[in-house]
Every structure is written in C-alpha cells, then in structure tokens.
Amino acid sequence: MYPMSKLTAAKQYECYLEVAALLKSISFNVIAISVDNATANRKFFTEYLCNGALQTHITDTTTGQPLFLIFDPVHGLKNVYNNFQSRKVFECPPMVRNLPDGCCARFHDIIDLYNLEAAMTLKKAHKLTIATLYPKSIEKTSVKLATSLLSESTRDALKFYAVHEDKASWTGTANFLTLMIKLWNIINVKTRTKGKHKRDYTMDPVRSSLDWKLEFLREFASFLQEWEDSKKPGLTRETFFALRHTCLSLAECASYLLDHLGFDYVLLGHLQSDAIESRFGWLRQLSGANYYISMRQVIEGNIKIRALSLLKYSGFSVNEIDDVIQSDASRKRNTTDLAEDALADSMAESLLHLRWPSSNDANVIFYVSGAMARSVVRITRCEHCKEELVSPDPLAPIEMDDAFDYGAATFLEDVNRGGLTRPNDYSFELAVNCWRVFETIKSSLALKAQLLAAECQRSLFVKIIDRVTDISNCGQLLVSENYCVRGHDLKLLLVQRLFNCFAKNAIKQLNTEANQGSRQPAKRRKIAKLSSSSHQ
Numbered sequence: 001m002y003p004m005s006k007l008t009a010a011k012q013y014e015c016y017l018e019v020a021a022l023l024k025s026i027s028f029n030v031i032a033i034s035v036d037n038a039t040a041n042r043k044f045f046t047e048y049l050c051n052g053a054l055q056t057h058i059t060d061t062t063t064g065q066p067l068f069l070i071f072d073p074v075h076g077l078k079n080v081y082n083n084f085q086s087r088k089v090f091e092c093p094p095m096v097r098n099l100p101d102g103c104c105a106r107f108h109d110i111i112d113l114y115n116l117e118a119a120m121t122l123k124k125a126h127k128l129t130i131a132t133l134y135p136k137s138i139e140k141t142s143v144k145l146a147t148s149l150l151s152e153s154t155r156d157a158l159k160f161y162a163v164h165e166d167k168a169s170w171t172g173t174a175n176f177l178t179l180m181i182k183l184w185n186i187i188n189v190k191t192r193t194k195g196k197h198k199r200d201y202t203m204d205p206v207r208s209s210l211d212w213k214l215e216f217l218r219e220f221a222s223f224l225q226e227w228e229d230s231k232k233p234g235l236t237r238e239t240f241f242a243l244r245h246t247c248l249s250l251a252e253c254a255s256y257l258l259d260h261l262g263f264d265y266v267l268l269g270h271l272q273s274d275a276i277e278s279r280f281g282w283l284r285q286l287s288g289a290n291y292y293i294s295m296r297q298v299i300e301g302n303i304k305i306r307a308l309s310l311l312k313y314s315g316f317s318v319n320e321i322d323d324v325i326q327s328d329a330s331r332k333r334n335t336t337d338l339a340e341d342a343l344a345d346s347m348a349e350s351l352l353h354l355r356w357p358s359s360n361d362a363n364v365i366f367y368v369s370g371a372m373a374r375s376v377v378r379i380t381r382c383e384h385c386k387e388e389l390v391s392p393d394p395l396a397p398i399e400m401d402d403a404f405d406y407g408a409a410t411f412l413e414d415v416n417r418g419g420l421t422r423p424n425d426y427s428f429e430l431a432v433n434c435w436r437v438f439e440t441i442k443s444s445l446a447l448k449a450q451l452l453a454a455e456c457q458r459s460l461f462v463k464i465i466d467r468v469t470d471i472s473n474c475g476q477l478l479v480s481e482n483y484c485v486r487g488h489d490l491k492l493l494l495v496q497r498l499f500n501c502f503a504k505n506a507i508k509q510l511n512t513e514a515n516q517g518s519r520q521p522a523k524r525r526k527i528a529k530l531s532s533s534s535h536q
C-alpha cells in the first residue's frame with residue numbers, strides 16, 4: 001500500500017518493481033497485472049513496461065515467463081456503458097457470426113423503454129432504474145448501473161417491444177446489447193459451474209486454447225478495430241484502445257495457462273481487479289463510507305477484515321463465539337470478584353488505629369458529605385433519599401461521637417449563601433468513617449500499594465468499608481446499611497461518591513510527587529542559566 005496524492009507512471013513503475021520483487025521473494029508466480037484505464041496506468045504499461053509500443057505481455061528477464069498486461073475488464077464494461085450514455089448513438093460495423101449486418105444502437109431507445117414501462121406494475125426491463133438513464137458522476141463508477149443496462153432483461157424487453165409493439169427500430173439496440181452481454185458473460189466467469197447453473201454455454205470455463213470463447217475475444221478485438229477505423233459514432237479512443245487490448249491479452253493469457261502451465265480450465269473472471277476493488281469498497285465502508293481514507297484507516301480496517309475472515313473460515317457461528325465471549329467474561333468477573341473479596345478481607349483486618357480528623361478536616365468532610373448527599377439525591381430524584389441523607393433543619397446541631405466537640409459545620413455555614421446542602425447525621429458519620437479508612441490506607445505504604453494495584457479501586461474500597469462497618473463481623477465502625485423506602489442503596493451511593501473525591505485528590509498528590517523529580521533539575525538549570533547570564 002502506497003499513500004499517494006498524485007500518481008504518475010514513473011512512481012507506479014517504482015512501486016511495481018518493489019512489489020514484484022516482494023512477491024517473487026515469497027514464491028508467488030505472477031501471471032498478469034490488471035490496472036484500470038487511467039492515463040497514468042496506460043503510460044505505465046506502454047512506456048515503462050513495453051518501451052513505447054504496448055504489447056499483450058512482457059517477458060520477465062529472470063524467469064523467461066510472460067507477464068500479461070490487462071486493463072481491468074470490469075472498467076472496460078463500465079466505460080462502454082458510460083460512453084453509450086454520454087454519446088447516445090453507436091453505429092457498429094458487422095462482426096462475423098455475431099452481428100452479420102452491423103447495427104445502430106440508440107441510448108434513447110432505452111429511455112423510451114423505461115418510460116413505456118414506468119407505470120407498469122410488472123416490468124420486463126426490471127433492472128432499469130432512473131439512475132441507469134441519468135447517472136450522477138459518482139454513479140458512473142458503479143458496475144451495477146452498467147449491468148442493469150447490459151442485462152438480458154433489458155435486451156429481451158427491447159426485442160419484445162420491437163416485435164409486438166411496433167418498435168422495430170429498437171432491434172438495433174437489442175442486437176448491440178446481445179453482443180456486449182455475450183462478451184461480458186465470457187470474461188466474467190468466476191466459478192467452474194456457472195454455465196451449468198445458468199444454463200448458458202457462454203458462461204462455461206475456458207477448457208482449451210482452441211475454445212470458441214477465445215476465438216470470440218480475438219474476433220471482438222478486430223471488430224473494435226474496424227469500428228474505430230470506420231470513424232462512425234462509437235466508443236472513446238481510450239475505451240477502444242483498452243478494451244481491444246484486454247480482449248487480446250485475456251485470450252493469450254488463457255492459452256498460456258492451458259498450454260504451458262497445464263491448467264485444466266481457466267476462469268477469466270478472476271483476471272480482473274474486482275477482488276481488490278471490493279476490498280477498497282469494504283475499507284471505505286468501514287471508515288464511514290468515506291471515499292478518501294487515510295493510511296491509518298486502511299490498517300485498522302484490514303485488522304477488522306482479517307478478524308472477520310478468520311471467523312468465516314473457523315466454522316463457528318457468530319452466536320457460538322458470542323457465548324464463548326460471554327461465559328469467559330462472566331468467569332473472569334467471578335474470579336476477580338473472589339480475589340477482590342479476599343483482598344478486602346485482609347485489608348480491613350489490617351486497618352488498626354484509625355486516625356481521627358482534625359477540626360479542619362471535619363469541616364471539609366462536613367461540607368463534602370453535604371455535597372455528596374445532594375449528588376445522590378440528584379441522581380435518584382427521590383424524596384425518600386433526601387429524607388435519609390439531608391438535614392431538613394439548617395440549625396440542628398450535628399450529634400456525633402464525643403470525639404467531635406468542635407463545630408464541623410462552620411465551613412459550610414461560612415461559604416453557604418443558602419444553596420448548600422446540610423448533611424444529616426448519617427451522611428456525615430459515614431463520610432467521617434470513609435475518610436478515616438482512606439487516610440489510614442494512604443498513610444500505610446503496604447495498604448496504599450494494594451489499593452493502587454487493585455483492578456477496580458472503588459469497588460475494593462466499598463468492600464473494605466462494608467467490612468469495617470459490619471456489626472456482625474465485629475466491625476470497628478458502626479454505620480448501618482441504609483436503604484430508602486424505594487430501595488435506593490444510600491450507603492453504597494455515598495461511599496462511591498466519597499471515594500471519587502478522595503481518589504481524585506490522592507491522584508493529584510501522586511502526580512505532583514511523581515513530577516517533582518523531573519521539575520527540580522529543570523528549575524535548577526534555569527536558575528543556573530539565569531545566574532550565569534547575570535555574570536556576563
């Protein structure tokens with residue numbers, strides 16, 4: 001993959017040499033190169049590979065093997081459709097057996113056909129759409145539009161109306177479609193059994209170098225030459241050139257594979273750029289249907305596609321994989337749960353001598369617990385929660401342990417301008433106890449390390465609080481469970497929020513400590529620099 005803003009033939013030749021060497025190094029045997037009919041591509045083939053005169057193949061100088069040069073047949077077909085749509089009239093010369101009298105094809109016949117059937121519930125030319133007749137410029141690259149025109153249903157409808165509805169002039173257009181459909185059928189065979197399934201001998205694989213289909217391709221190339229030489233309305237010069245070349249290259253390539261490499265049959269539908277084009281389409285879809293995708297999107301898209309492809313060939317269904325992932329996730333959850341329980345047990349046991357908050361600490365705890373209570377109520381939107389957590393009486397003193405003989409509400413009252421929430425005893429007491437546990441963990445190197453290393457610090461902390469406040473477990477701090485009448489787990493909701501607050505500050509502190517080492521020398525350097533400059 002080469003990121004490129006403007007492709008030139010020279011650049012392409014460089015890429016080709018690199019890719020060819022790479023493919024050789026991994027033992028790939030390259031038979032053909034397929035490009036679309038862009039100017040840079042034609043120049044690359046003609047001037048860089050063929051020294052000025054385009055050949056159907058070049059000879060690899062190291063192996064002596066031919067390398068066939070093909071303009072993607074799918075692009076050729078799209079170009080025929082686009083030429084027909086924009087130029088409106090084709091006047092074809094005769095072609096042996098296939099088009100004995102030549103024909104005149106008019107795009108307007110297709111439009112008339114579409115309009116004739118427009119109001120019908122059932123249409124013969126059911127593949128025709130308004131987009132086929134008036135494609136937007138972006139749609140001109142769509143194979144679907146080309147095949148909706150060059151399809152048997154369109155051709156058969158034209159024939160039908162030519163015979164039964166006084167539209168004899170449509171015969172010429174139908175004959176042209178017949179010829180193009182035959183060409184397309186022959187060069188688009190991708191499976192060995194397509195001809196059998198479709199009951200159409202033109203879709204059989206090529207089984208011998210004497211196959212009539214290869215002869216048809218050569219005849220078609222001469223037909224195109226004659227058509228172009230006639231100067232009558234036809235394809236553009238580029239389309240004539242590329243399509244003619246490709247018919248000859250495909251025929252030669254198939255003969256080579258059958259006669260020299262001993263292939264049993266050749267599927268011409270694989271000698272095109274379809275596979276890589278569809279991969280590009282897939283990558284664009286994965287990038288949000290974006291036409292110009294970045295290298296990064298290509299790489300990420302390829303990873304997704306590979307995973308999907310592995311899945312496809314693994315023989316597993318998506319449901320089976322889903323089950324495995326889910327049972328794996330729940331198993332993992334169970335084991336981490338158990339490990340966390342054990343860790344919480346041991347940490348709770350080692351929590352001895354919990355520190356009391358200072359008066360200053362108590363003030364902040366009071367303030368924060370009010371804010372946390374308010375946050376819980378805001379989330380649950382529940383009057384009962386409010387009753388359980390918030391003090392209705394702004395003047396009620398906080399009744400706490402004897403240890404609290406100072407006014408914990410001072411700070412809140414100081415900063416309060418009427419909007420702050422006063423916690424009730426429960427909220428404050430729980431907050432104080434959480435603070436004490438967190439402080440103790442933070443001041444112990446061993447416990448701090450255990451907390452930091454935990455997979456989910458908050459849920460571990462919640463479990464520790466449960467253990468130290470559990471009466472039946474002889475917990476040292478007695479804070480009851482608290483469910484409001486509607487079932488909100490107020491203790492859990494508060495502890496989680498308090499932990500978030502504590503952790504946020506603790507992390508700030510850790511970051512500051514970690515950065516101190518790197519900041520100090522810089523500061524010194526700066527001072528040294530300043531002082532040295534002051535000496536000058």
Ligand SMILES: [Zn+2]
Nearest residue numbers: 382385484488
């Ligand atoms: Zn509630």
